[in-house]
Amino acid sequence: MKSIKVGLLGLGTVGTGVVRIVEGHQEDLQRKVGCPIEIEQILVKDKRKQRSIPLPTAKLTEDPADIIDNPDIDIVIEVMGGIAQAKELMLQAIARGKHVVTANKDLMAQHGAEILAQAAEKQCDVLYEASVAGGIPILRTLVNGFSSDRITKIMGIVNGTTNYILSKMSQEGASYEEVLREAQQLGYAEADPTSDVEGMDAAYKMAILGTLGFHTHVAMEDVSVKGISQVSKEDILYGQRLGYEIKLLGIAERKNDAISLSVQPTMVKQTHPLASVNGVFNAVYVYGEAVGETMFYGPGAGEMPTATSVVSDLVAIARNIMLGVSGKTSLAPYNEKKLMSDEQVVSKNFLLLHVADRAGVLSQITQVFAKHDVSLESVLQQPNEHNPLAEIIIITHDASRAGMNRVLAELEQLDVVQLIKSVYRVEG
Amino acid sequence: MKSIKVGLLGLGTVGTGVVRIVEGHQEDLQRKVGCPIEIEQILVKDKRKQRSIPLPTAKLTEDPADIIDNPDIDIVIEVMGGIAQAKELMLQAIARGKHVVTANKDLMAQHGAEILAQAAEKQCDVLYEASVAGGIPILRTLVNGFSSDRITKIMGIVNGTTNYILSKMSQEGASYEEVLREAQQLGYAEADPTSDVEGMDAAYKMAILGTLGFHTHVAMEDVSVKGISQVSKEDILYGQRLGYEIKLLGIAERKNDAISLSVQPTMVKQTHPLASVNGVFNAVYVYGEAVGETMFYGPGAGEMPTATSVVSDLVAIARNIMLGVSGKTSLAPYNEKKLMSDEQVVSKNFLLLHVADRAGVLSQITQVFAKHDVSLESVLQQPNEHNPLAEIIIITHDASRAGMNRVLAELEQLDVVQLIKSVYRVEG
Structure with missing residues (x-):
C-alpha cells in the first residue's frame, strides 16, 4: 500500500501539534485519506535539543535539502515562520512538484499570489487554513461552504492578543498599559507586541480573507490599519454606557464591484454576535447576499487548534493525490481589483x-x-x-x-x- | 463547451431560492465550476400556478419522468419534501447515474444509509448540507474542516421555531402557549407544530450530525427526545436567576468509542456562546479533542439561506463531475456503533x-x-x-x-x- 510522506519544516509549537495529531489520529486519517500518512523528515535548528514528544533522531535534520530534495516526500508542511527562508523553501519544494501546507499568514498575505501562481504552474496544491483564525476552518468555509453566494462583508476578530487586552480592559476597567503588561507575563502578548497591537497581524489575515471572499487579489497596502494602543479606559466606559463594546475588527466590504479593507478598533453593538467574543478567542462574521448573517467562532491560536487546521489541509491535499486531482481544485482570484474611494466607504x-x-x-x-x-x-x-x-x-x-x-x-x-x-x- | 444540467424536484420556497441563485450568480458559478450550470426541468404540482419568478413554461413539468428519465440531466435537486415519493425519485435518479442534492432532513435521517449506499454503488454523489441548520455550512465543516480531529461533542440549536419560542419566553416572561400562538400567526411555527416543539425535527438533524461527526451510523431510535411544551415561565425565571438560559439543545457526545444522542430543553450557562443565540437563528457548537471549542452561527431556515446550502452542494458535485471524481469523495461511516448506557451519560x-x-x-x-x-x-x-x-x-x-x-x-x-x-x- 502506498503511503503519503510528509516533510515538516519547523518543530516549534505548531509543528509539535502536527506530529501529535498525525500520530495520535493515524487510524482515522488513514480511513479518510485511503492510505497511511507518515512524517518522514523534520527540519529543526538543533537536533540535540530536548523535545516534548519522543521522535527517532533519524527523522530530524538540520539541512532543508533533506526534505526539499527528498523525492519520497509528497507534501511539505511549513511551520517555521518568518518570511525569506520560508518563502525560498516553499518555492523550491513546489519547483520539485511537492505540495505545501503553511500556517504562515505574513508570507501568504505578502507573497501568496506569487506562491500560488507557481503552484498552479506545477500543478501543486498549496493550502493555508491555519494562517487565519487558528482552529476555525474559515478559509474553506469561504471557498466551499459559500461557493454559491456573493459575500459582501467579512468582519473578523482575528487577533487573540488584542482581543484579550480589550476584553480585560472592558471587564476590569483597567488601562491598556496595565493589561498589556499582564498579557506579556501570561505569554498572550509578545515582548515586542507591535505587530499585534498595531493591527498588522490582523491586516495580514484580512488580506487573505478578502482575497478568498471577494475573488480578487488584495495586497497589504490595500488594507488601512489602526491599532489599539490609543484605546482608553474612558472610551470603553462611554461605549458601554451607550451599548457598545470596543473590538479590534478587521472589516472587508464589497459594494457593487468595489472593495474596501480596514483594521481598526470599532464600537460593536452589544447585541451583535461579535460583541460577546472575549479573551483569546477569534470569530469571523460573514455576510452573504443570499445567506445573510453567519458567524464562525473558535480558538485563534495555540498548539493543537492551529495544528488541527494544518492537518485538515494535509488530509485535503492527500485526498487530492489519491484522486489524481492535485493542483486542479484551487481557484485563482478572477475579479479585477477596484478599491472604494473614501466617498464610498x-x-x-x-x-x-x-x-x-x-x-x-x-x-x-x-x-x-x-x-x-x-x-x-x-x-x-x-x-x-x-x-x-x-x-x-x-x-x-x-x-x-x-x-x-x-x-x-x-x-x-x-x-x-x-x-x-x-x-x-x-x-x- | 459542456454545461451541467440540473433537474429540480419542487418549486416551493427553497426551490424558488435555488432558481434565483443559479440565475443570479451564473457568472460566478461558471468560474467556480468551469462550465455553465443550467436548470433544465422543474417538477411542479401545477404548471399553470402563478410564480414569483419568471420561468419559461417549457421548463416546468408535472411528470417526474421528464427529469428522472432525461439523459441530459446530470444532477437532481430534491426540494419537494416528504418521505415516500422523494425517496423513490432519489433512488430512481441514482439508479440512472444522476447525482443528488437534497434539503430533506427527515428523509436523510431515516433513510440516509440506504440512499448513500446505493449512491456509492452507482458512483454518484449525494450531498445534503441544507438538511441541517439552513445556511450554516456545518456538514462540510465536520467532514472537511475537522477531518484531522476527533470530535467528542456536538451541541446544536438546530430548530428555529423552538428557539424563537424560548427566546421570546425568556425576553418577555411570556408563557409557552402565548408565544406559540404568536409564532403561528407570524409563520414561524406551523399550524401543527408537533414535530418542532416535541423535538423530532431537531432529532433528525442530530442523527445526521452524529453520523458525520462520529463516523458511525446513527439511527433515529438512538436519539432520546424531549420537547419544549412543558417548559414554564417559572423554569425560565429561576434559570435566569441562577445564570442560565433554557435552550432546546441537541447533544451528541462521544466518550472512548461509545456515543449518546439526545434532544431536550437544557439550562445553558449565560456565558456559554450558545446562550446568546436568539430568535430563529441556529448555532452548532463543536468540541474537538485537538481544536477545542468552536461554534458556527447563522440562519437556520428561509428561502435564500437554505438555497445557498443547496447550491453550494450543487457546485461541489459539478466540480467533481468536471474533475472526474464523482462518487469518490464521500466517506461511509466506518465506526461500529456503541451506545452509552445510562450509567455512562x-x-x-x-x-x-x-x-x-x-x-x-x-x-x-x-x-x-x-x-x-x-x-x-x-x-x-x-x-x-x-x-x-x-x-x-x-x-x-x-x-x-x-x-x-x-x-x-x-x-x-x-x-x-x-x-x-x-x-x-x-x-x-
Missing part, C-alpha cells in the same frame, strides 16, 4: 470631544456635521469630572469616510473644541 | 421541587442525593408565593443519567416532596 461613527462648557457650543458643533451632510443618531453632553471642559459624545448615522474627514478637519478649527479625544467606526 | 442537572415547608425537609432531600452519590453544586430554598409549600432548586455536579433516575424515583416516594416540577440537563 460608509459607516456610523462614534466621537468623543472635549469642548468648552458654555452656551452655544453644541449648536456650533452640530452645524459642522450638518454642513457636511452627516446626520446624527445620538448626542450626549456631560460635564467632565476632571476639568472645566464638557464632554460631548456623538454617534453619527451612516456617513462616508471622506465626509467624516471633512467634519473632523473643521471641528479641529473650532475654538470651542479643545480636543477630538477619540473617533471610532461603529458596527452592529 | 453524565451531566449536571437542574431540579425544581415543591416541598413541604417544615424543618428537616432539606436534610431528607439532600440525603437522597448523597445516597446515590450525586453531589450538589448549589441549593436554593425559598417560600412559594402561591401556596404553603416551599420551592427548592438544586443544581447537581456531574451525575450519570442512571444515578439521576434513581434519585428521582426515590424523591417521588418522599412524603415531603409534593411535586418534582422540572428536571433539566445543565450545560456550559
Whole structure:
C-alpha cells in the first residue's frame, strides 16, 4: 500500500501539534485519506535539543535539502515562520512538484499570489487554513461552504492578543498599559507586541480573507490599519454606557464591484454576535447576499487548534493525490481589483470631544456635521469630572469616510473644541 | 463547451431560492465550476400556478419522468419534501447515474444509509448540507474542516421555531402557549407544530450530525427526545436567576468509542456562546479533542439561506463531475456503533421541587442525593408565593443519567416532596 510522506519544516509549537495529531489520529486519517500518512523528515535548528514528544533522531535534520530534495516526500508542511527562508523553501519544494501546507499568514498575505501562481504552474496544491483564525476552518468555509453566494462583508476578530487586552480592559476597567503588561507575563502578548497591537497581524489575515471572499487579489497596502494602543479606559466606559463594546475588527466590504479593507478598533453593538467574543478567542462574521448573517467562532491560536487546521489541509491535499486531482481544485482570484474611494466607504461613527462648557457650543458643533451632510443618531453632553471642559459624545448615522474627514478637519478649527479625544467606526 | 444540467424536484420556497441563485450568480458559478450550470426541468404540482419568478413554461413539468428519465440531466435537486415519493425519485435518479442534492432532513435521517449506499454503488454523489441548520455550512465543516480531529461533542440549536419560542419566553416572561400562538400567526411555527416543539425535527438533524461527526451510523431510535411544551415561565425565571438560559439543545457526545444522542430543553450557562443565540437563528457548537471549542452561527431556515446550502452542494458535485471524481469523495461511516448506557451519560442537572415547608425537609432531600452519590453544586430554598409549600432548586455536579433516575424515583416516594416540577440537563 502506498503511503503519503510528509516533510515538516519547523518543530516549534505548531509543528509539535502536527506530529501529535498525525500520530495520535493515524487510524482515522488513514480511513479518510485511503492510505497511511507518515512524517518522514523534520527540519529543526538543533537536533540535540530536548523535545516534548519522543521522535527517532533519524527523522530530524538540520539541512532543508533533506526534505526539499527528498523525492519520497509528497507534501511539505511549513511551520517555521518568518518570511525569506520560508518563502525560498516553499518555492523550491513546489519547483520539485511537492505540495505545501503553511500556517504562515505574513508570507501568504505578502507573497501568496506569487506562491500560488507557481503552484498552479506545477500543478501543486498549496493550502493555508491555519494562517487565519487558528482552529476555525474559515478559509474553506469561504471557498466551499459559500461557493454559491456573493459575500459582501467579512468582519473578523482575528487577533487573540488584542482581543484579550480589550476584553480585560472592558471587564476590569483597567488601562491598556496595565493589561498589556499582564498579557506579556501570561505569554498572550509578545515582548515586542507591535505587530499585534498595531493591527498588522490582523491586516495580514484580512488580506487573505478578502482575497478568498471577494475573488480578487488584495495586497497589504490595500488594507488601512489602526491599532489599539490609543484605546482608553474612558472610551470603553462611554461605549458601554451607550451599548457598545470596543473590538479590534478587521472589516472587508464589497459594494457593487468595489472593495474596501480596514483594521481598526470599532464600537460593536452589544447585541451583535461579535460583541460577546472575549479573551483569546477569534470569530469571523460573514455576510452573504443570499445567506445573510453567519458567524464562525473558535480558538485563534495555540498548539493543537492551529495544528488541527494544518492537518485538515494535509488530509485535503492527500485526498487530492489519491484522486489524481492535485493542483486542479484551487481557484485563482478572477475579479479585477477596484478599491472604494473614501466617498464610498460608509459607516456610523462614534466621537468623543472635549469642548468648552458654555452656551452655544453644541449648536456650533452640530452645524459642522450638518454642513457636511452627516446626520446624527445620538448626542450626549456631560460635564467632565476632571476639568472645566464638557464632554460631548456623538454617534453619527451612516456617513462616508471622506465626509467624516471633512467634519473632523473643521471641528479641529473650532475654538470651542479643545480636543477630538477619540473617533471610532461603529458596527452592529 | 459542456454545461451541467440540473433537474429540480419542487418549486416551493427553497426551490424558488435555488432558481434565483443559479440565475443570479451564473457568472460566478461558471468560474467556480468551469462550465455553465443550467436548470433544465422543474417538477411542479401545477404548471399553470402563478410564480414569483419568471420561468419559461417549457421548463416546468408535472411528470417526474421528464427529469428522472432525461439523459441530459446530470444532477437532481430534491426540494419537494416528504418521505415516500422523494425517496423513490432519489433512488430512481441514482439508479440512472444522476447525482443528488437534497434539503430533506427527515428523509436523510431515516433513510440516509440506504440512499448513500446505493449512491456509492452507482458512483454518484449525494450531498445534503441544507438538511441541517439552513445556511450554516456545518456538514462540510465536520467532514472537511475537522477531518484531522476527533470530535467528542456536538451541541446544536438546530430548530428555529423552538428557539424563537424560548427566546421570546425568556425576553418577555411570556408563557409557552402565548408565544406559540404568536409564532403561528407570524409563520414561524406551523399550524401543527408537533414535530418542532416535541423535538423530532431537531432529532433528525442530530442523527445526521452524529453520523458525520462520529463516523458511525446513527439511527433515529438512538436519539432520546424531549420537547419544549412543558417548559414554564417559572423554569425560565429561576434559570435566569441562577445564570442560565433554557435552550432546546441537541447533544451528541462521544466518550472512548461509545456515543449518546439526545434532544431536550437544557439550562445553558449565560456565558456559554450558545446562550446568546436568539430568535430563529441556529448555532452548532463543536468540541474537538485537538481544536477545542468552536461554534458556527447563522440562519437556520428561509428561502435564500437554505438555497445557498443547496447550491453550494450543487457546485461541489459539478466540480467533481468536471474533475472526474464523482462518487469518490464521500466517506461511509466506518465506526461500529456503541451506545452509552445510562450509567455512562453524565451531566449536571437542574431540579425544581415543591416541598413541604417544615424543618428537616432539606436534610431528607439532600440525603437522597448523597445516597446515590450525586453531589450538589448549589441549593436554593425559598417560600412559594402561591401556596404553603416551599420551592427548592438544586443544581447537581456531574451525575450519570442512571444515578439521576434513581434519585428521582426515590424523591417521588418522599412524603415531603409534593411535586418534582422540572428536571433539566445543565450545560456550559
